[in-house]
Amino acid sequence: MAAAAAAAIKFLNLATLIFSVLLLTSASDTLNSGGNITDGETLVSAGGLFTLGFFSPSPAGVPTKRYLGIWFTASAPPEAVCWVANREAPLNSTSGVLVMDSARSLLLLDGSGQTAWSSSKTNTTAPATVAQLLESGNLVVLRDKTSGGGGSVLWQSFDHPSNTLIAGMRFGRNPRTGEERSLTSWRAPDDPAPGDCRVALDTRGLPHAVGWRGGAKLYSSGPWNGRWFSGFPEMASYPGIYSIEVAVRPDEVAFVFTALAGAPFARLLLTDEGAIQQQTWRGPAGRGWNIWDASPRDVCDAYGKCGAFGLCDAVTASTLFCGCVHGFSPASPSEWSMRETSGGCRRDVPLDCGKTNGTPTTTDGFRVVRGVKLPDTDNATVDMTATLEQCRARCLANCSCVAYAAADIRVGGDGSGCVMWVGDIVDVRYVDKGQDLYVRLAKSELSDLKHWLTRVI
Numbered sequence: 001m002a003a004a005a006a007a008a009i010k011f012l013n014l015a016t017l018i019f020s021v022l023l024l025t026s027a028s029d030t031l032n033s034g035g036n037i038t039d040g041e042t043l044v045s046a047g048g049l050f051t052l053g054f055f056s057p058s059p060a061g062v063p064t065k066r067y068l069g070i071w072f073t074a075s076a077p078p079e080a081v082c083w084v085a086n087r088e089a090p091l092n093s094t095s096g097v098l099v100m101d102s103a104r105s106l107l108l109l110d111g112s113g114q115t116a117w118s119s120s121k122t123n124t125t126a127p128a129t130v131a132q133l134l135e136s137g138n139l140v141v142l143r144d145k146t147s148g149g150g151g152s153v154l155w156q157s158f159d160h161p162s163n164t165l166i167a168g169m170r171f172g173r174n175p176r177t178g179e180e181r182s183l184t185s186w187r188a189p190d191d192p193a194p195g196d197c198r199v200a201l202d203t204r205g206l207p208h209a210v211g212w213r214g215g216a217k218l219y220s221s222g223p224w225n226g227r228w229f230s231g232f233p234e235m236a237s238y239p240g241i242y243s244i245e246v247a248v249r250p251d252e253v254a255f256v257f258t259a260l261a262g263a264p265f266a267r268l269l270l271t272d273e274g275a276i277q278q279q280t281w282r283g284p285a286g287r288g289w290n291i292w293d294a295s296p297r298d299v300c301d302a303y304g305k306c307g308a309f310g311l312c313d314a315v316t317a318s319t320l321f322c323g324c325v326h327g328f329s330p331a332s333p334s335e336w337s338m339r340e341t342s343g344g345c346r347r348d349v350p351l352d353c354g355k356t357n358g359t360p361t362t363t364d365g366f367r368v369v370r371g372v373k374l375p376d377t378d379n380a381t382v383d384m385t386a387t388l389e390q391c392r393a394r395c396l397a398n399c400s401c402v403a404y405a406a407a408d409i410r411v412g413g414d415g416s417g418c419v420m421w422v423g424d425i426v427d428v429r430y431v432d433k434g435q436d437l438y439v440r441l442a443k444s445e446l447s448d449l450k451h452w453l454t455r456v457i
Protein backbone atom coordinates (compact mmCIF):
# COMPACT_ATOMS: atom_id res chain seq x y z
CA MET A 1 0.00 0.00 0.00
CA ALA A 2 2.70 2.41 1.14
CA ALA A 3 4.87 1.25 -1.75
CA ALA A 4 2.08 1.94 -4.22
CA ALA A 5 1.57 5.43 -2.78
CA ALA A 6 5.31 6.11 -2.97
CA ALA A 7 5.35 4.91 -6.59
CA ALA A 8 2.39 7.15 -7.37
CA ILE A 9 4.18 10.14 -5.81
CA LYS A 10 7.32 9.30 -7.79
CA PHE A 11 5.24 9.13 -10.96
CA LEU A 12 3.60 12.46 -10.10
CA ASN A 13 7.02 14.06 -9.50
CA LEU A 14 8.24 12.70 -12.79
CA ALA A 15 5.12 13.95 -14.56
CA THR A 16 5.59 17.41 -12.99
CA LEU A 17 9.20 17.43 -14.10
CA ILE A 18 8.35 16.46 -17.67
CA PHE A 19 5.54 19.00 -17.71
CA SER A 20 7.91 21.78 -16.49
CA VAL A 21 10.50 20.82 -19.08
CA LEU A 22 7.82 20.94 -21.77
CA LEU A 23 6.71 24.35 -20.50
CA LEU A 24 10.30 25.60 -20.49
CA THR A 25 11.13 24.34 -23.93
CA SER A 26 7.85 25.65 -25.29
CA ALA A 27 8.86 29.21 -24.42
CA SER A 28 9.75 30.64 -27.80
CA ASP A 29 12.03 33.55 -28.68
CA THR A 30 9.84 34.58 -31.61
CA LEU A 31 6.48 36.29 -32.00
CA ASN A 32 5.08 35.79 -35.48
CA SER A 33 2.94 38.24 -37.37
CA GLY A 34 -0.55 38.20 -35.85
CA GLY A 35 0.67 36.45 -32.69
CA ASN A 36 0.49 37.84 -29.18
CA ILE A 37 1.81 37.46 -25.64
CA THR A 38 -0.53 37.93 -22.70
CA ASP A 39 0.44 38.84 -19.13
CA GLY A 40 2.02 35.72 -17.64
CA GLU A 41 3.42 34.51 -20.96
CA THR A 42 7.01 35.25 -21.98
CA LEU A 43 9.48 35.18 -24.81
CA VAL A 44 12.81 33.59 -23.84
CA SER A 45 16.00 34.10 -25.87
CA ALA A 46 17.42 30.97 -27.52
CA GLY A 47 20.07 30.33 -24.87
CA GLY A 48 17.78 31.40 -22.05
CA LEU A 49 19.82 34.47 -20.99
CA PHE A 50 16.99 36.98 -21.39
CA THR A 51 13.23 36.96 -20.83
CA LEU A 52 10.60 39.35 -22.19
CA GLY A 53 7.34 39.61 -20.31
CA PHE A 54 5.15 41.61 -17.97
CA PHE A 55 6.30 42.63 -14.50
CA SER A 56 5.44 44.88 -11.58
CA PRO A 57 8.29 47.04 -10.27
CA SER A 58 7.23 46.99 -6.63
CA PRO A 59 9.09 44.13 -4.90
CA ALA A 60 5.86 42.91 -3.32
CA GLY A 61 4.61 42.27 -6.85
CA VAL A 62 1.32 44.06 -6.33
CA PRO A 63 -0.10 43.93 -9.85
CA THR A 64 -1.42 47.49 -9.80
CA LYS A 65 1.07 48.77 -12.37
CA ARG A 66 2.20 46.38 -15.09
CA TYR A 67 5.12 47.01 -17.45
CA LEU A 68 6.42 45.13 -20.46
CA GLY A 69 10.16 44.60 -20.14
CA ILE A 70 13.22 42.50 -20.81
CA TRP A 71 15.18 41.10 -17.87
CA PHE A 72 18.26 39.00 -17.20
CA THR A 73 16.66 35.59 -16.63
CA ALA A 74 18.98 34.42 -13.83
CA SER A 75 17.86 37.27 -11.58
CA ALA A 76 14.26 38.40 -11.15
CA PRO A 77 12.36 41.51 -12.19
CA PRO A 78 12.28 44.31 -11.29
CA GLU A 79 15.88 44.09 -10.07
CA ALA A 80 17.38 42.73 -13.30
CA VAL A 81 15.23 44.61 -15.80
CA CYS A 82 17.35 45.88 -18.71
CA TRP A 83 14.66 47.51 -20.81
CA VAL A 84 11.10 48.75 -20.33
CA ALA A 85 8.66 49.41 -23.19
CA ASN A 86 5.87 51.42 -21.55
CA ARG A 87 7.91 53.49 -19.07
CA GLU A 88 5.44 56.36 -19.10
CA ALA A 89 2.24 54.37 -19.57
CA PRO A 90 1.89 51.58 -17.00
CA LEU A 91 -1.00 49.17 -17.47
CA ASN A 92 -3.44 49.11 -14.58
CA SER A 93 -4.33 45.44 -14.77
CA THR A 94 -2.94 42.07 -15.83
CA SER A 95 -5.07 42.05 -18.97
CA GLY A 96 -2.36 43.67 -21.16
CA VAL A 97 -1.27 41.98 -24.35
CA LEU A 98 1.68 42.46 -26.72
CA VAL A 99 0.64 42.00 -30.34
CA MET A 100 2.76 41.67 -33.48
CA ASP A 101 0.18 43.39 -35.62
CA SER A 102 -0.50 43.39 -39.31
CA ALA A 103 0.80 46.96 -39.68
CA ARG A 104 4.24 45.48 -38.99
CA SER A 105 4.79 46.94 -35.54
CA LEU A 106 4.68 45.72 -31.94
CA LEU A 107 1.68 47.04 -30.04
CA LEU A 108 1.13 46.88 -26.31
CA LEU A 109 -2.59 46.97 -25.65
CA ASP A 110 -4.30 47.44 -22.31
CA GLY A 111 -7.42 45.54 -21.22
CA SER A 112 -9.69 47.86 -23.17
CA GLY A 113 -7.70 47.55 -26.40
CA GLN A 114 -6.05 50.99 -26.12
CA THR A 115 -2.42 51.24 -27.27
CA ALA A 116 -0.10 51.89 -24.30
CA TRP A 117 3.08 51.63 -26.36
CA SER A 118 4.20 50.75 -29.88
CA SER A 119 7.48 50.21 -31.71
CA SER A 120 7.14 53.29 -33.85
CA LYS A 121 8.54 52.26 -37.24
CA THR A 122 5.73 50.92 -39.34
CA ASN A 123 5.93 50.16 -43.01
CA THR A 124 2.76 48.71 -44.37
CA THR A 125 4.36 47.83 -47.67
CA ALA A 126 7.09 45.70 -46.07
CA PRO A 127 6.68 41.93 -46.15
CA ALA A 128 5.32 40.17 -43.07
CA THR A 129 7.42 40.71 -39.98
CA VAL A 130 8.36 38.81 -36.84
CA ALA A 131 9.63 39.95 -33.45
CA GLN A 132 12.52 38.02 -31.92
CA LEU A 133 14.26 38.27 -28.56
CA LEU A 134 17.94 37.69 -29.35
CA GLU A 135 20.39 36.05 -26.94
CA SER A 136 22.08 39.48 -26.65
CA GLY A 137 18.94 40.85 -24.95
CA ASN A 138 17.97 42.85 -28.04
CA LEU A 139 14.31 42.67 -29.09
CA VAL A 140 14.22 43.06 -32.86
CA VAL A 141 11.41 43.45 -35.37
CA LEU A 142 12.55 41.76 -38.57
CA ARG A 143 11.34 41.35 -42.09
CA ASP A 144 10.41 37.70 -42.24
CA LYS A 145 13.14 35.76 -44.05
CA THR A 146 10.66 33.20 -45.39
CA SER A 147 8.61 35.86 -47.19
CA GLY A 148 11.64 37.24 -49.01
CA GLY A 149 12.25 40.14 -46.63
CA GLY A 150 15.87 39.14 -46.07
CA GLY A 151 15.57 39.32 -42.28
CA SER A 152 16.57 43.00 -42.11
CA VAL A 153 15.95 44.84 -38.83
CA LEU A 154 13.08 47.35 -38.88
CA TRP A 155 13.19 48.26 -35.20
CA GLN A 156 15.26 47.18 -32.17
CA SER A 157 15.08 47.77 -28.43
CA PHE A 158 18.87 48.46 -28.35
CA ASP A 159 18.10 51.75 -30.14
CA HIS A 160 15.91 52.84 -27.23
CA PRO A 161 17.89 52.29 -24.02
CA SER A 162 16.24 52.66 -20.62
CA ASN A 163 18.58 53.02 -17.62
CA THR A 164 20.84 50.06 -18.48
CA LEU A 165 23.62 49.43 -20.96
CA ILE A 166 24.47 45.80 -21.71
CA ALA A 167 27.13 44.24 -23.94
CA GLY A 168 26.61 45.04 -27.61
CA MET A 169 24.44 48.13 -27.09
CA ARG A 170 25.71 51.27 -28.79
CA PHE A 171 25.72 54.27 -26.46
CA GLY A 172 26.26 57.50 -28.35
CA ARG A 173 24.93 59.85 -30.93
CA ASN A 174 24.73 60.62 -34.60
CA PRO A 175 26.50 64.00 -35.03
CA ARG A 176 24.67 64.54 -38.34
CA THR A 177 21.12 64.12 -37.09
CA GLY A 178 21.67 64.69 -33.36
CA GLU A 179 19.87 61.39 -32.71
CA GLU A 180 21.00 60.04 -29.37
CA ARG A 181 21.19 56.73 -27.53
CA SER A 182 21.49 57.77 -23.90
CA LEU A 183 20.41 56.38 -20.53
CA THR A 184 17.63 57.92 -18.43
CA SER A 185 17.19 57.02 -14.77
CA TRP A 186 14.05 55.51 -13.28
CA ARG A 187 12.05 58.02 -11.24
CA ALA A 188 12.17 55.70 -8.20
CA PRO A 189 13.02 52.04 -7.53
CA ASP A 190 9.37 51.13 -8.11
CA ASP A 191 8.76 53.61 -10.94
CA PRO A 192 10.41 53.14 -14.36
CA ALA A 193 9.06 56.47 -15.62
CA PRO A 194 11.94 58.69 -16.84
CA GLY A 195 13.58 60.42 -13.86
CA ASP A 196 15.71 63.59 -13.64
CA CYS A 197 19.05 61.97 -14.39
CA ARG A 198 20.57 61.19 -17.70
CA VAL A 199 23.93 60.09 -19.03
CA ALA A 200 24.80 60.83 -22.65
CA LEU A 201 27.84 60.83 -24.89
CA ASP A 202 29.01 64.33 -25.76
CA THR A 203 30.81 64.37 -29.10
CA ARG A 204 32.20 67.91 -28.95
CA GLY A 205 35.99 67.83 -28.94
CA LEU A 206 36.83 64.25 -27.97
CA PRO A 207 33.95 61.89 -27.05
CA HIS A 208 33.11 62.08 -23.35
CA ALA A 209 30.22 60.71 -21.30
CA VAL A 210 28.40 63.28 -19.19
CA GLY A 211 26.03 62.65 -16.29
CA TRP A 212 23.24 65.19 -15.90
CA ARG A 213 20.55 65.99 -13.35
CA GLY A 214 18.11 68.21 -15.17
CA GLY A 215 20.25 70.90 -16.82
CA ALA A 216 23.20 70.55 -14.42
CA LYS A 217 26.29 68.50 -15.21
CA LEU A 218 26.97 66.07 -12.34
CA TYR A 219 30.16 64.48 -13.66
CA SER A 220 32.10 63.80 -16.83
CA SER A 221 34.08 60.69 -17.75
CA GLY A 222 36.82 62.88 -19.24
CA PRO A 223 37.79 62.69 -22.93
CA TRP A 224 38.27 59.33 -24.68
CA ASN A 225 42.00 58.76 -25.18
CA GLY A 226 41.81 55.81 -27.56
CA ARG A 227 41.91 53.25 -24.76
CA TRP A 228 39.70 54.58 -21.95
CA PHE A 229 37.92 57.74 -20.81
CA SER A 230 40.64 59.97 -19.35
CA GLY A 231 39.00 60.22 -15.90
CA PHE A 232 38.02 56.56 -15.77
CA PRO A 233 41.23 54.46 -15.94
CA GLU A 234 39.41 51.56 -14.25
CA MET A 235 38.32 50.70 -17.78
CA ALA A 236 41.90 49.69 -18.57
CA SER A 237 41.54 46.79 -16.13
CA TYR A 238 38.94 44.91 -18.17
CA PRO A 239 41.20 43.22 -20.78
CA GLY A 240 40.50 39.51 -21.07
CA ILE A 241 36.98 39.97 -19.68
CA TYR A 242 35.37 42.84 -21.55
CA SER A 243 36.67 44.87 -24.44
CA ILE A 244 35.67 48.50 -24.82
CA GLU A 245 35.80 50.83 -27.79
CA VAL A 246 34.55 54.18 -28.99
CA ALA A 247 33.68 54.06 -32.68
CA VAL A 248 34.04 57.42 -34.44
CA ARG A 249 32.43 57.76 -37.86
CA PRO A 250 30.78 60.70 -39.63
CA ASP A 251 27.30 59.37 -38.81
CA GLU A 252 27.97 57.73 -35.46
CA VAL A 253 30.08 58.24 -32.36
CA ALA A 254 29.37 55.37 -29.99
CA PHE A 255 30.74 53.64 -26.92
CA VAL A 256 30.24 49.89 -26.89
CA PHE A 257 31.50 47.10 -24.66
CA THR A 258 31.75 43.45 -25.61
CA ALA A 259 31.84 40.52 -23.21
CA LEU A 260 34.57 38.00 -24.02
CA ALA A 261 34.00 34.24 -23.64
CA GLY A 262 33.44 33.27 -20.03
CA ALA A 263 32.92 36.85 -18.82
CA PRO A 264 30.26 37.25 -16.13
CA PHE A 265 27.10 39.06 -17.24
CA ALA A 266 27.72 42.79 -16.84
CA ARG A 267 25.59 45.89 -16.98
CA LEU A 268 26.18 49.63 -16.73
CA LEU A 269 23.31 50.92 -14.64
CA LEU A 270 22.28 54.56 -14.19
CA THR A 271 20.90 54.67 -10.64
CA ASP A 272 17.91 56.76 -9.62
CA GLU A 273 20.35 59.23 -7.98
CA GLY A 274 22.28 59.67 -11.23
CA ALA A 275 25.37 57.58 -10.47
CA ILE A 276 26.63 55.14 -13.07
CA GLN A 277 27.65 51.69 -11.79
CA GLN A 278 29.30 48.81 -13.52
CA GLN A 279 27.80 45.68 -12.04
CA THR A 280 28.54 42.04 -12.72
CA TRP A 281 26.31 39.09 -11.85
CA ARG A 282 27.83 36.88 -9.17
CA GLY A 283 26.49 33.71 -10.75
CA PRO A 284 23.88 31.20 -9.65
CA ALA A 285 25.56 30.43 -6.31
CA GLY A 286 26.31 34.00 -5.24
CA ARG A 287 23.15 35.64 -6.61
CA GLY A 288 23.10 39.43 -6.65
CA TRP A 289 25.61 41.83 -8.16
CA ASN A 290 29.18 42.96 -7.57
CA ILE A 291 29.78 46.65 -8.13
CA TRP A 292 33.06 46.93 -10.04
CA ASP A 293 33.20 50.64 -10.65
CA ALA A 294 31.06 53.65 -9.98
CA SER A 295 31.04 57.23 -11.14
CA PRO A 296 31.17 59.67 -9.40
CA ARG A 297 33.58 57.85 -7.08
CA ASP A 298 34.91 60.71 -4.93
CA VAL A 299 34.73 64.46 -4.33
CA CYS A 300 36.96 65.22 -7.35
CA ASP A 301 34.50 63.64 -9.78
CA ALA A 302 31.95 66.39 -9.09
CA TYR A 303 31.95 68.30 -12.38
CA GLY A 304 34.17 71.42 -12.34
CA LYS A 305 34.74 71.02 -8.57
CA CYS A 306 37.74 73.39 -8.49
CA GLY A 307 36.61 75.78 -11.24
CA ALA A 308 38.63 77.21 -14.12
CA PHE A 309 42.34 76.27 -13.98
CA GLY A 310 41.67 74.41 -10.72
CA LEU A 311 43.20 71.02 -10.04
CA CYS A 312 41.43 68.53 -7.77
CA ASP A 313 43.36 66.06 -5.64
CA ALA A 314 41.24 63.46 -3.83
CA VAL A 315 43.88 62.80 -1.17
CA THR A 316 44.45 66.38 -0.02
CA ALA A 317 41.56 66.83 2.39
CA SER A 318 43.61 69.45 4.31
CA THR A 319 43.52 71.82 1.33
CA LEU A 320 39.83 71.15 0.62
CA PHE A 321 40.90 68.91 -2.28
CA CYS A 322 41.34 71.92 -4.56
CA GLY A 323 44.45 73.61 -5.79
CA CYS A 324 45.37 75.64 -8.84
CA VAL A 325 47.42 74.67 -11.84
CA HIS A 326 51.02 75.96 -11.52
CA GLY A 327 51.09 79.70 -12.34
CA PHE A 328 47.53 80.30 -11.08
CA SER A 329 46.05 81.29 -7.70
CA PRO A 330 42.50 81.18 -6.28
CA ALA A 331 40.41 83.91 -7.92
CA SER A 332 38.79 84.60 -4.57
CA PRO A 333 40.89 83.40 -1.60
CA SER A 334 38.08 84.29 0.82
CA GLU A 335 35.61 82.07 -1.08
CA TRP A 336 38.15 79.24 -1.19
CA SER A 337 38.61 79.48 2.55
CA MET A 338 34.84 79.10 2.85
CA ARG A 339 35.09 75.90 0.76
CA GLU A 340 33.52 77.56 -2.26
CA THR A 341 36.05 76.57 -4.88
CA SER A 342 33.98 76.60 -8.06
CA GLY A 343 35.09 80.19 -8.77
CA GLY A 344 38.40 78.70 -9.80
CA CYS A 345 41.82 80.23 -10.29
CA ARG A 346 43.31 83.19 -12.11
CA ARG A 347 46.63 83.64 -13.83
CA ASP A 348 49.46 85.13 -11.71
CA VAL A 349 51.41 86.71 -14.59
CA PRO A 350 49.72 87.84 -17.83
CA LEU A 351 50.67 86.10 -21.05
CA ASP A 352 52.82 87.91 -23.58
CA CYS A 353 51.40 87.19 -26.99
CA GLY A 354 50.55 89.47 -29.86
CA LYS A 355 51.21 90.31 -33.47
CA THR A 356 54.02 92.36 -34.90
CA ASN A 357 53.42 93.32 -38.53
CA GLY A 358 50.95 90.42 -38.80
CA THR A 359 53.40 87.84 -37.45
CA PRO A 360 52.50 86.28 -34.09
CA THR A 361 55.15 86.97 -31.48
CA THR A 362 55.22 85.52 -28.01
CA THR A 363 57.62 84.85 -25.20
CA ASP A 364 55.20 82.38 -23.56
CA GLY A 365 55.94 78.71 -23.07
CA PHE A 366 54.36 75.58 -21.61
CA ARG A 367 54.61 73.68 -18.36
CA VAL A 368 53.48 70.12 -18.11
CA VAL A 369 50.93 69.00 -15.52
CA ARG A 370 51.45 65.26 -15.21
CA GLY A 371 49.01 62.48 -14.37
CA VAL A 372 45.70 64.23 -14.85
CA LYS A 373 42.24 63.70 -16.28
CA LEU A 374 42.19 66.03 -19.30
CA PRO A 375 39.90 69.10 -19.18
CA ASP A 376 36.38 69.17 -20.58
CA THR A 377 36.69 69.35 -24.39
CA ASP A 378 33.34 71.05 -25.14
CA ASN A 379 35.13 74.08 -26.64
CA ALA A 380 38.38 72.39 -27.61
CA THR A 381 39.77 71.86 -31.12
CA VAL A 382 40.90 68.36 -32.08
CA ASP A 383 43.19 67.24 -34.88
CA MET A 384 43.89 63.50 -34.78
CA THR A 385 46.53 63.72 -37.52
CA ALA A 386 48.89 66.21 -35.83
CA THR A 387 51.90 65.15 -33.76
CA LEU A 388 52.44 66.45 -30.26
CA GLU A 389 55.27 68.69 -31.53
CA GLN A 390 53.00 70.20 -34.20
CA CYS A 391 50.36 70.63 -31.53
CA ARG A 392 52.76 72.64 -29.35
CA ALA A 393 53.74 74.87 -32.28
CA ARG A 394 50.12 75.49 -33.26
CA CYS A 395 49.08 76.30 -29.71
CA LEU A 396 52.00 78.69 -29.27
CA ALA A 397 51.19 80.48 -32.53
CA ASN A 398 47.58 81.06 -31.45
CA CYS A 399 47.27 83.64 -28.66
CA SER A 400 43.87 82.25 -27.54
CA CYS A 401 45.26 78.73 -27.01
CA VAL A 402 45.80 78.14 -23.28
CA ALA A 403 46.68 74.43 -23.20
CA TYR A 404 47.24 71.37 -25.35
CA ALA A 405 47.58 67.61 -24.96
CA ALA A 406 47.85 64.41 -26.99
CA ALA A 407 44.45 63.20 -28.18
CA ASP A 408 45.32 59.51 -28.47
CA ILE A 409 47.63 57.48 -26.21
CA ARG A 410 47.48 54.21 -28.17
CA VAL A 411 50.83 54.70 -29.89
CA GLY A 412 52.57 54.98 -26.53
CA GLY A 413 55.34 57.47 -25.75
CA ASP A 414 53.98 61.00 -25.72
CA GLY A 415 50.87 59.98 -27.65
CA SER A 416 49.60 61.37 -30.92
CA GLY A 417 46.94 63.74 -32.14
CA CYS A 418 46.25 67.19 -30.77
CA VAL A 419 43.67 68.78 -28.46
CA MET A 420 43.88 72.55 -27.99
CA TRP A 421 41.90 74.49 -25.41
CA VAL A 422 40.85 78.14 -25.65
CA GLY A 423 39.36 80.21 -22.83
CA ASP A 424 39.26 78.24 -19.58
CA ILE A 425 40.13 74.66 -18.74
CA VAL A 426 37.79 72.94 -16.29
CA ASP A 427 37.26 69.55 -14.62
CA VAL A 428 40.95 68.67 -14.21
CA ARG A 429 41.93 66.23 -11.45
CA TYR A 430 44.76 63.93 -10.54
CA VAL A 431 43.93 60.40 -11.57
CA ASP A 432 45.68 57.04 -11.77
CA LYS A 433 47.13 56.51 -15.27
CA GLY A 434 46.56 60.21 -15.89
CA GLN A 435 47.86 62.08 -18.93
CA ASP A 436 50.19 65.02 -19.56
CA LEU A 437 48.55 68.41 -19.99
CA TYR A 438 50.67 71.30 -21.30
CA VAL A 439 49.55 74.66 -19.89
CA ARG A 440 50.59 77.97 -21.43
CA LEU A 441 52.37 80.31 -19.05
CA ALA A 442 54.30 83.57 -19.18
CA LYS A 443 58.06 83.17 -19.46
CA SER A 444 58.69 84.16 -15.84
CA GLU A 445 56.47 81.31 -14.66
CA LEU A 446 58.35 78.64 -16.51
CA SER A 447 61.31 78.36 -14.18
CA ASP A 448 60.88 76.80 -10.77
CA LEU A 449 63.15 79.44 -9.23
CA LYS A 450 60.45 82.02 -8.53
CA HIS A 451 58.18 79.47 -6.86
CA TRP A 452 61.04 78.06 -4.88
CA LEU A 453 61.92 81.57 -3.70
CA THR A 454 58.36 82.54 -2.73
CA ARG A 455 58.02 79.33 -0.75
CA VAL A 456 61.30 79.88 1.11
CA ILE A 457 60.75 83.55 1.93
Ligand SMILES: *[C@@H]1O[C@H](CO)[C@@H](O)[C@H](O)[C@H]1NC(C)=O
Pocket (backbone or CB within 6 Å): 035, 036, 097, 099, 109
Ligand atom coordinates in the same frame (compact mmCIF):
# COMPACT_ATOMS: atom_id res chain seq x y z
C1 LIG B 1 -4.19 36.68 -28.95
O1 LIG B 1 -4.11 35.43 -29.59
C2 LIG B 1 -5.24 34.59 -29.35
C3 LIG B 1 -5.01 33.28 -30.05
O2 LIG B 1 -3.75 32.78 -29.75
C4 LIG B 1 -6.51 35.24 -29.87
O3 LIG B 1 -7.62 34.44 -29.54
C5 LIG B 1 -6.66 36.62 -29.26
O4 LIG B 1 -7.75 37.28 -29.85
C6 LIG B 1 -5.40 37.44 -29.47
N1 LIG B 1 -5.55 38.71 -28.79
C7 LIG B 1 -5.26 39.85 -29.37
C8 LIG B 1 -5.49 41.07 -28.56
O5 LIG B 1 -4.85 39.91 -30.52
Ligand SMILES: *[C@@H]1O[C@H](CO)[C@@H](O)[C@H](O)[C@H]1NC(C)=O
Pocket (backbone or CB within 6 Å): 092, 093, 110, 112, 114
Ligand atom coordinates in the same frame (compact mmCIF):
# COMPACT_ATOMS: atom_id res chain seq x y z
C1 LIG C 1 -7.58 51.19 -16.36
O1 LIG C 1 -7.29 51.86 -17.59
C2 LIG C 1 -8.41 51.94 -18.44
C3 LIG C 1 -7.98 52.63 -19.72
O2 LIG C 1 -6.61 52.55 -19.90
C4 LIG C 1 -9.50 52.76 -17.77
O3 LIG C 1 -10.64 52.78 -18.62
C5 LIG C 1 -9.88 52.10 -16.45
O4 LIG C 1 -10.82 52.93 -15.76
C6 LIG C 1 -8.64 51.93 -15.59
N1 LIG C 1 -9.00 51.21 -14.38
C7 LIG C 1 -8.60 51.59 -13.17
C8 LIG C 1 -9.00 50.73 -12.05
O5 LIG C 1 -7.91 52.60 -13.00
Ligand SMILES: *[C@@H]1O[C@H](CO)[C@@H](O)[C@H](O)[C@H]1NC(C)=O
Pocket (backbone or CB within 6 Å): 123, 124, 125, 126, 127
Ligand atom coordinates in the same frame (compact mmCIF):
# COMPACT_ATOMS: atom_id res chain seq x y z
C1 LIG D 1 8.90 49.89 -46.89
O1 LIG D 1 9.22 48.57 -47.35
C2 LIG D 1 9.43 48.47 -48.74
C3 LIG D 1 9.60 47.01 -49.11
O2 LIG D 1 10.58 46.40 -48.34
C4 LIG D 1 10.64 49.32 -49.11
O3 LIG D 1 10.88 49.26 -50.50
C5 LIG D 1 10.39 50.76 -48.69
O4 LIG D 1 11.55 51.53 -48.92
C6 LIG D 1 10.03 50.83 -47.22
N1 LIG D 1 9.64 52.20 -46.87
C7 LIG D 1 10.11 52.81 -45.79
C8 LIG D 1 9.61 54.19 -45.57
O5 LIG D 1 10.92 52.30 -45.01
Ligand SMILES: *[C@@H]1O[C@H](CO)[C@@H](O)[C@H](O)[C@H]1NC(C)=O
Pocket (backbone or CB within 6 Å): 376, 377, 378, 379, 423, 424, 426
Ligand atom coordinates in the same frame (compact mmCIF):
# COMPACT_ATOMS: atom_id res chain seq x y z
C1 LIG E 1 32.24 76.61 -23.74
O1 LIG E 1 31.89 77.89 -24.19
C2 LIG E 1 30.64 78.34 -23.75
C3 LIG E 1 30.36 79.67 -24.44
O2 LIG E 1 31.42 80.53 -24.26
C4 LIG E 1 30.65 78.46 -22.23
O3 LIG E 1 29.38 78.86 -21.75
C5 LIG E 1 30.99 77.11 -21.63
O4 LIG E 1 31.11 77.20 -20.23
C6 LIG E 1 32.28 76.58 -22.21
N1 LIG E 1 32.50 75.21 -21.74
C7 LIG E 1 33.64 74.84 -21.18
C8 LIG E 1 33.71 73.42 -20.75
O5 LIG E 1 34.59 75.58 -21.03
Ligand SMILES: *[C@@H]1O[C@H](CO)[C@@H](O)[C@H](O)[C@H]1NC(C)=O
Pocket (backbone or CB within 6 Å): 380, 381, 398, 399, 400, 401, 420, 422
Ligand atom coordinates in the same frame (compact mmCIF):
# COMPACT_ATOMS: atom_id res chain seq x y z
C1 LIG F 1 43.01 79.94 -32.54
O1 LIG F 1 42.37 78.74 -32.08
C2 LIG F 1 40.96 78.83 -32.05
C3 LIG F 1 40.45 77.53 -31.48
O2 LIG F 1 41.13 76.46 -32.02
C4 LIG F 1 40.42 79.09 -33.43
O3 LIG F 1 39.02 79.23 -33.37
C5 LIG F 1 41.04 80.34 -33.99
O4 LIG F 1 40.62 80.51 -35.32
C6 LIG F 1 42.56 80.25 -33.95
N1 LIG F 1 43.13 81.52 -34.37
C7 LIG F 1 44.07 81.56 -35.30
C8 LIG F 1 44.58 82.92 -35.64
O5 LIG F 1 44.48 80.55 -35.86
